[in-house]
Amino acid sequence: MSKSDEFLQHITQGNTHKGDYITLGAAMLDGKTINNAFVNIPLKTMNRHGLIAGATGTGKTKTLQVLAENLSEKGIPVLLMDIKGDLSGLAKPSPGHEKIDERHSLIGLPFEAKKFPVEIMTLSEQEGVRLRATVSEFGPVLLSRILDVTETQAGIISVIFKYCDDNKLPLLDLKDFKKILQYATNEGKAEFQNAYGRISTASTGAILRKIIEIEQQGGDLFFGEKSFDVQDLLRLDDTGQAFINIIRLTDIQDRPKLFSTFMLSLLAEIYATFPEQGDTEKPKLVLFIDEAHLIFNEASDALLDQIESIVKLIRSKGVGLYFVTQNPTDVPEAVLGQLGLKVQHALRAFTAKDRKAIKLTAQNYPDTDYYNTAEVLTALGTGEALVSALNEKGRPTPLAATMMRAPMSRMDILTDSELKDLLHTSELIEKYNETIDRESAYELLNDKIEQAEAEEAKRKAQEEKEKLEKAASRKSASRSSSRQNPIVKVLSSPTVIRSVLGILGKMLK
Template sequence: MSKEKFITSIQNSYTQNPNSIYLGAGIYQSAIVAEASVYLSMRMMNRHGLVTGATGSGKTRTLQLLAEQLSNAGVPVFMPDMKGDLSGMAAEGQRNAKIDERAQALGINFSPATFPVELYSLSGKLGAQMRATITEFGPALLSKILELNDTQTGVLNILFKYADDKQLPMVDFSDLKKVLNYLTDGKGALEIKADYGKISSATASTILRKIVSLEQQGVDHLFGEPSFDIEDLFEKIDGKGVISLLNVSDIQSQPAIFSTFMLSLLAELYQRLPEAGDLDKPKLIFFLDEAHLLFKDAPKAFLDQIDQIIRLIRSKGVGIFFCTQVTQDVPANVLAQLGNRIHHVIRAFTPNDVKALKETIKTFPKSAYYDMEQQFTQLGTGQAFITVLNEKGIPTETVVTHLAPPVSVMGPLAEADYQHLLESSDMNKKYKVSVDPESAFEMLNERMAQQQASDEDAQETERKTKTTTTKKAEKSTFEEVMASPVAKQVGRELVRGVFGMLFGAAPRRSSRRKTSLF
C-alpha cells in the first residue's frame, strides 16, 4: 500500500479533538510520517490502558509524556516514581540535539514547560508521608503483604469482622496485635467461639511473627493517622492537574508493599467516589508501574478484588494504566479490560520470549502495513506499537509510532530543588506529624482492666460471703449444742464447780495438834 493510503488510514483512525493527547507520528517503511499523527482520546482513557516494553525501551518517558498532557488538560495524575527520576517534571526541559531532531521529524514545536508536582513517600523521607489505617487497608491486602496462606487469611478476616462488630478501630500494628492476642487467650477466645470460631494458638503465633517481621523491616510507619485523604489526589494549580508522585526508590526491596499500597488507594477511590458516567475527560488517571509485582503469587481472592475494581471504577471517572515489561505479566481477565495499548520493543532472546511475542501480537488488530513479529523486535528507543480506542470505543489501526519527547526534565530534580519542593509542600506539612488516637489497643486494655477489676470485686465478694457463711454456721452449731439437755447439765456442773471453788466455804483445818514421839 502507498504512503498516501497509510496517512489516510491513520488520520481516519486517530482523530484529533480538544480532549486528545498527541502521542507522536506513524512510521511507514522505516520513515517517520509527520502527517500520520497518533492521538489518544481522553474520553476513552477511563477504559484503562497498558504500557509495556523491555528495560530501557522508553516506558518511563511514555508515562511522563502522558502525565504532562493530562496535567495540561486539567486532569490530575497519580504515578509511582520507581527510580526517583520523574521529579524532573517540576522543572523545564532543556533543548538538545536529540530532542530537536525528534521534534523536527514529528513536525512539532518543542516548548519546555513545568508542571505542578506533589511528592509523596511511604517512608516519609522522600516526600509527604502516605499512611493508611489497618481498617482502611482491609484483610485481603494485608494478607498479601504478610504473605499469609488461606487458613491464616481466614483468621485475619475474623479479626476484622470482630473489630467491625465491636466498633474497635484498628489504626496500626499495635491494634492488630492486641485484637489477635485478645481473641486467642482467655475471655476473648470464649467470647468469639460461638459466633466466629476458635483461633488456634499456632495460627495466631504465625501471624504475629509475620507482623513483627514487617515491623523490623520498618514497614509499621505505613499504618497510622493521619491516613491519606484521596481527595488530595484531585488537586489543581493554575488550571493544571497536579501530578502526584509516590517516590518508592528507597523501598524497592519491598515491592509487594508499595504495589499493594497503591492498590489500597485504588480500592478507596472505588468505594468513595460517586458514579460519574461517561465524561469528556477523566477525573483522575492512575498509573501502576511495575504491575507484575502486584500480581505475583497473588491469591485468588486478591485477584478477584483487582478484577472488580478495574471493571467498575471506570464509571467513576478514573482510568488505570498498567506498566510492565511483557503483556503476560497481567492476568487475562484484567488484560481484557485494557483498551489502550502502547507496546515498546520486545526482546526475543529465549524460546519463552518468542512465545510471549507471538501471544502479544495476537492481542493487536491485524495490520496491512507491518510484519508485526519482525517489527516488534526492531523498535528503537522511544518507538512503540500503538492501538487505542477511538471516540466510538472501537480499536484503532495498529501503528508503529515515533513518540513525542516530554517537555519537562527527563530525570530527577537537583537535590536542592527537590528539598525546596518538599519543604514548601502543604501536603508534607499536613501528613508529617503522626497522631495516636484512641483505638483498639486502648479500648481493649480498658476493657481488660475493667474485667480484671470486676473479677477481683467478685472474688472479694465471694470471699466475704464464704467468711460470713462460715461464721454463721459456726455460731449456729454452737447455739444448737448449748441448747441441748446434755450441754445444759454439763454447763450447770461447770458453773457449780467453778463458782463453788471461788465462792464456797473454805476447807476446815484439823484441830488436832501434832504429838511428839519424844
C-alpha cells in the same frame, strides 16, 4: 497513490478525533517517520486503561512522562508510582537538546519546554506527603484477601471487626488488630465464645503471623492516622494544570506485599468514594503503575481476583489505570484484556523463550497490512513504539509504529536542594505528616484488661478477707467452748467431788 500516501491516509483517518486528544508522536513506515502523520489518543477513552511495555532502556519511562505531562496540561490529575526514582524531573522544564529538536522536526510537532505542578508522596520514611490508611477502612474482606488467609480465618477476621464495631473499639493500626486477636483467645475468650462462638487459637496464631509479615515490610508505617483523602489527588494549580502526584517507592522494591497492599487499598477507596461518571469527555484521574509485575508476581489468587474486579469496574468512576512493565506477559490475561491503549516499545529476542513471548505479544495487536508486527517489535529503536488505542466509539485505531515525542519536562531527577524546595511549598505535608496515635482498640482493651484484673484482684482480696474472718470466728468459738464456768470448775474439782460423796455416804447410813 504511493504506499506512503496510502499509509498517511490510513493513519490520519484512523487517528482523527472530534473531541480533545493527546498526540504521542508521528507514525513510521519502513523505518522512516511520516511527517504530520500524528498518532493521537482521545481523552474520552483514557479511562479504558492501558499498557506501556518494553525492554529496559527502550523509552517506557519517557512515554509515561509524556502522557502524564499532557494529562496535567489538560487538567486531568495523575498519580505515578515512581519505583526507579526517576520521575521527579517533571517539576522542572526540559533544558532542551539538539536531538530533541531533530526528533520533533521529523514528527512535525513544535517542542516546548515546560514544568508541571508536582506533589511528592511516600509510603515509608522518605520525605514527602505520608500516605496512610486505617485497618477499619480496609474492612474484613479486603484485609483477608491481602493477608491471603483461609476461609475459616477470614471468618474470624469478620468476627473481630464485628466485635470492634459492637464495642466501639476503633481499629486504626496493626497493633490494634494484634491486640484484639490476642484478647479474643486469652482474656476475652469467654466473652467472644458467648457472643460469637468459639475462636481457634491456631487460627488466630496463623493470622497474627500474616500480620507480622506485613509489619516486616513496613506496614506499621502505612496503617494508621491521618488517613489520606483521595480527593486530594484531584487538585489543580492556579493556572488550571492538574497536579502530578508522584509516590516515591524506591525503597520498597523488595517489599511487594506492602506495594500490593497500598495499591489495592487505594483503588478500593477510589472506587468506594468517587461517584459514577459514565462516558465523559475526559477521565477524572489517571494512575500509572510502574514495575507492575511487583503487584502481580507476589499476589495471591484472591488478591488477583480483587485487582481484576476493580480494573473492570473502576473505569465507570472516570479512572484510568496504566500498567508499565517490561513484558506484557507480566500482566494477567484477564487484566490485559481490559486495556484499551497499548504502547509497546522494543522487545529483545535473545532466547527461544524471548522469541515465543514476542510472537504472543504480536497477537495482542490488530492485524495490519503495513507491518510484520513480530519483526517490528525487535527492530524498534529507543523512543519508538507500536501504538494501538481506541477511538471515541471504542474501536481500535490503526496500529502504528510511532516515533514518540520528547517530554517537555526534565528527563532527570531533582537535586536534593530542588526536592527540599518543592517539599517546602507542599500544602499537603502539614496536613498529613503529623503522626496521630489517638485512643483506639489497643489502649481501650488494655484499660479493659487492667480494669478486669483490678476487679479480679479486689474479688480475690474480698474472698481472702472473708476466709480469714471465718477462720478467726471458728478459732474463737473453739476457745470459748474449751473455757469452763468458774462455779462448774469448782464443783467439778476432785476435792469437792470426794466431799460430796462422803456426805452422801453418811446420809445413806
